[in-house]
Amino acid sequence: MKQYKYLLWFFTLLFIVLAGCSDSRSHSTGVYLLIDTSGTYAEQVTKAQKIINYLLANLNTGDSLAVAKVSSKSFSEKDIIAKVTFDRRPSQANLEKRAFNQKVDEFAKSVKGSAYTDITGGLIQGAEYLYEANPGTKTIIIFSDLQEELGKGTVRDFPIKLTGIRVMAVNVTKLNTDNVDPRRYLDRLDWWEKRVRDAGATDWLVINDLEHLDKVLARN
Amino acid sequence: MGNINSWLFWPDQVALSILVLFILVTIFLYAARTPAHNVILSSCNLIGHAFRFTARWLQATAEGLRQRNKAVLLAHGRDEVTSQIEREFERVTDMVRKDLGEFPALQRKMMDELTRIEDDYKKSGEVPLPPPEWVNALSTIANLQSGGDIAKKMLDDLHKSVQKIHDKTISEYRKTYESRHKILSGLVPVWRSAEKIVKNLDANMINLNSNAQAIDAHMTRYKEIQDNTDKSEHALAVSAFVQLGISSLVLLIALGGAFINFKLIALPMSEMVGASDYITDTLRTSDVAALVIVLLETSMGLFLLETLRITHLFPTIASMNDRMRKRVMWAALILLIILAAIESSLALMRDMLIADKAAMLHDLATIAPEPSNSLLTNIPMVGQMVMGFVLPFVLAFVAIPLEVAVYSLRTVGGVVMVTIMRGAGFVLRFFAMIMSRIGRILINVYDITIVLPLLVEKMAISMRGSVAETISTKKAGGTK
Structure with a gap:
């Protein structure tokens, strides 16, 4: 009877130790991709597909991915093209990736340019999505020339909240006016960096060469 | 210690202050010489004794551990050799049961084969029939002096009948030899069978001999283990x-x-x-x-x-x-x-x-x-x-090497522990010896710091000694 008592104690202790060992922190990654569809930038959507393919190939089970377009007023769920949190099983996650890719393909075929570019609204929407999904690493990728143009009555000149989110600007193309005065381009980048850092973003990164996409999923 | 001025009696006269301080310290150290020597010696002895005591304890523990290891090792070795001896005996028993257990039947078979061989040998050894008696008669007729036709005819008839009998005898002789050859050829498989039996017995005996040698070797090991050598x-x-x-x-x-x-x-x-x-x-x-x-x-x-x-x-x-x-x-x-x-x-x-x-x-x-x-x-x-x-x-x-590793690790761990303890004991004894020497060195260093008062003391003693000598000499001269 005494040895059974010890056995019971042993298993209780083992359970406590194992329960204490389990890591409750989230190890998943969440990525929210904003695709600018305003004006001539809508032609760049094939490049955006390249980024999505990279993300689909490298995101693991349990990770979250959402792709949204930047339209005239982007603070809306309607602008989200596709979103998914991959299943815990790799085989199911592969099926979900295929379905996601199909949705993005359909979007790429039917994309139409918007009149205005509400990047801030998209950022707020992306932050909301990421806070809700609550992955371990939160990333917003802005696929845009970062030239924000707001429609009449659209209010975005207030501080936003991006605490704990990495923000990356990808394929920031130069406008004709940038070519005349490159300071405009640099000032635009600086302005966005200041805006996201003031919003509490953990990191700000600009990637113009799509060969360096590995930085997108690099953990801090 | 940070501000040296606090140690100076007259901060504006540093040299004088240091000199006074030095004199005071020297006087103090000279006055405290004997107790200071005692403190140094006692401290060093205390540390040395502690080291020596620990070393002795380590040696004793190491010896105890060695004895325990030896007991475990010998017991394990004894078990191992016992099981090896048992296995050898099992092999011998199997061999005796399987091969030599059939020995009486084998021997009977062997004896039968040998009897058959002997009989056949005897049969094959029979001599042919001797020539008939009439050969002598023929010789007598052949030796007759007076012959004639009668004798010639008799001889011719005799020749014919002899020839006939000769042919018949030769034929019978050949038949007999043929039958003997048959017997001998029938003997070959029997002989081979007997040879095979003998070879098998020989091989079994060799195996038995090697087993006996292995048992002897194991027994020698067992005896050595039993004697705790x-x-x-x-x-x-x-x-x-x-x-x-x-x-x-x-x-x-x-x-x-x-x-x-x-x-x-x-x-x-x-x-x-x-x-x-x-x-x-x-x-x-x-x-x-x-x-x-x-x-x-x-x-x-x-x-x-x-x-x-x-x-x-x-x-x-x-x-x-x-x-x-x-x-x-x-x-x-x-x-x-x-x-x-x-x-x-x-x-x-x-x-x-x-x-x-x-x-x-x-x-x-x-x-x-x-x-x-x-x-x-x-x-x-x-x-x-x-x-x-x-x-x-x-x-x-993996269970097999794991078991070997577990059992041998006990022995190896024990040996390593004993070695470490003995090494530590040696090092502690060495430090104990060093400590006793350090005590003497420290006393000498202490005396160097108060060398001036010691010189004065030495001079005073020698002067007192010479004065006492003078007085004793004078006293001795006065008494003369």
Whole structure:
């Protein structure tokens, strides 16, 4: 009877130790991709597909991915093209990736340019999505020339909240006016960096060469 | 200490202050010379004694440990030799029962064969019939002086009849020899059979002889162990070191096998328990699950070998009755087969998952999938499945080197501990000796710092000695 008592104690202790060992922190990654569809930038959507393919190939089970377009007023769920949190099983996650890719393909075929570019609204929407999904690493990728143009009555000149989110600007193309005065381009980048850092973003990164996409999923 | 001025009597006259301080310190040190010497000597002796005491304790403990190790080593060696002797005796018993147990029948058969050989030999040795008596008569007629026609005719007739009889005799003679040759040729297989029996007996006797020699060698070892000789202890300790080396090498190889096994099932386990759960920051639950499967397989293998009485790690299993032991053996074997089958299916799943991911990457890259050669893709898949099934059984044999490692590690650990304790004891004794020397050195250093008062003291003593001598000389002169 005494040895059974010890056995019971042993298993209780083992359970406590194992329960204490389990890591409750989230190890998943969440990525929210904003695709600018305003004006001539809508032609760049094939490049955006390249980024999505990279993300689909490298995101693991349990990770979250959402792709949204930047339209005239982007603070809306309607602008989200596709979103998914991959299943815990790799085989199911592969099926979900295929379905996601199909949705993005359909979007790429039917994309139409918007009149205005509400990047801030998209950022707020992306932050909301990421806070809700609550992955371990939160990333917003802005696929845009970062030239924000707001429609009449659209209010975005207030501080936003991006605490704990990495923000990356990808394929920031130069406008004709940038070519005349490159300071405009640099000032635009600086302005966005200041805006996201003031919003509490953990990191700000600009990637113009799509060969360096590995930085997108690099953990801090 | 930071502000030197606080030590100076007159801060504006540093040299004078230092001189006064030096004089005061020297006077103090001179006055405290004897107690200071005592303190230095006592402290050094205290430390030295502590070292010496610890060294003695370590030596005594090491000796106790050595004796315990020796007892365990000899007991283990005795058990080992006993089991070896038992096995040799079992072999001899088997041989005697199987081969020499049939010896009376064999001997009877041998005697029969020999009797047959002897009879046949005798038969083949019979001499041909002697010539008939009429030969003498013929000689007499041939020697007659007066012949004639009658004699000639008689001789002719005689010649004819003799010729006839001669032919008949020759024919009979040949027939007899023929029958003898037949007997002799019939003797050959009997002879060969007898030769074979003798050869078998000879081989058995040689085996028996080698077994007897092995038993002799084991008995000599047993006697040495029984006598607790240092030679046997040393031999057993060396043997333990060698066994630990060999078993460690085998365990290392098995570890490689276990790693391959783990890699084979880690990915498909993520399909079962999920790939996004973590136990620690870097340790996935699926990896732990795969590791647990590998360890379970190893444990089942261990129990299987234990119930087969190949290893003796668990006394509970060893002391089980045969019926229960066989039940446990079958349970372990069935569980091992089930685990092997699970692993084999996981290996198949791994292949499917990899293929699925490759296909998905092709889809994403919008490149048409390459036409796959079914033979080329099937061979690795079948290989993985076979490996998944076989590796658990291979890992089962880890129990043997593990047992050897466990038993020899006890001996090797004991020897290493004794060596470390003896080494530590030596070092402490050395430091104890150093401490007693340091005490003397410190006393001399102390005296150097008060060299001036000591010189004065020496001079005073010598002066007092010379004055006393003068007075005693004068006194001696006065008395004269």
